[in-house]
Amino acid sequence: MIKNLVFDFGNIFLNLDLEGALNNSLKILKIKKIPEEVTAVNSLYEQGLISTEEFIAFYTENFTHLSSEQIIEAWNFMLKDFPLDRLEFLINLKKTSNYKLILLSNTNELHIDWVKKHISIYDSFKDCFDTFYLSHEINLRKPNADIFEFVLKENKIKAENTLFIDDNADNIKTAAKLGYHVWNLNPTNEDITTLFKTKKELF
CATH class of the missing domain: 3.40.50.1000 (HAD superfamily/HAD-like)
Structure with missing residues (x-):
């Protein structure tokens, strides 16, 4: 029962638009697939094991062509x-x-x-x-x-x-x-x- x-x-x-968000991320990050390191950081962030500041810093340090605002916009792209x-x-x-x-x-x-x-x-x-x-x-x-x-x-x-x-x-x-x-x-x-x-x- x-x-x-x-x-x-x-x-x-x-x-959610999961497929659209993935395609958008690949485009703005200028990569063909999501690296394991990125997946690991995303997982840590979802578990609250790193702060938002640390999460954004990871992306700005590894994808230097992007601003914090662009990263946040891409991250939230899936939400409808x-x-x-x-x-x-x-x-x-x-x-x-x-x-x-x-x-x-x-x-x-x-x-x-x-x-x-x-x-x-x-x-x-x-x-x-x-x-x-x-x-x-x-x-x-x-x-x-x-x-x-x-x-x-x-x-x-x-x-x-x-x-x-x-x-x-x-x-x-x-x-x-x-x-x-x-x-x-x-x-x-x-x-x-x-x-x-x-x-x-x-x-």
Whole structure:
């Protein structure tokens, strides 16, 4: 029996353009593929293990043709819009159900600052959740198993009573191995507002 719903943020509620962001980054960085060192720094930043200042300094030191402003703009390129019907779905879920609602997002200070500035419904969105975990604030990151174990321990819940919803297959695989029920939502043809129709076998 599902008692807990754990949601990702990007491409579940907030629309992202991941492919466009990658292509834009390759273009402005003037490279053909993302080096491992860059991927590692991005991961550290998402875990809050380096500051925004250190993150930007890495890029300005390694890509000297770019300004801090250009780096921030490219970093936030993926962030798009937040359809209102998804917030309405969540508000209704909060009002009419007894599910424990948890957000579990890989993110970072620059992205959240952008969201707070450009997405007017962010505070209303956040208020819908019983617990709200951002990777850079808890120093843990998907798809590592420890972040999923953290959620279970902190909320005193069991994986077998929990549905995890994410668009990233690697994140889904880890959660499934730990016993979570999962929905690997495809943002090109699925929407969180159809949760109880799409995953009706669980409810």
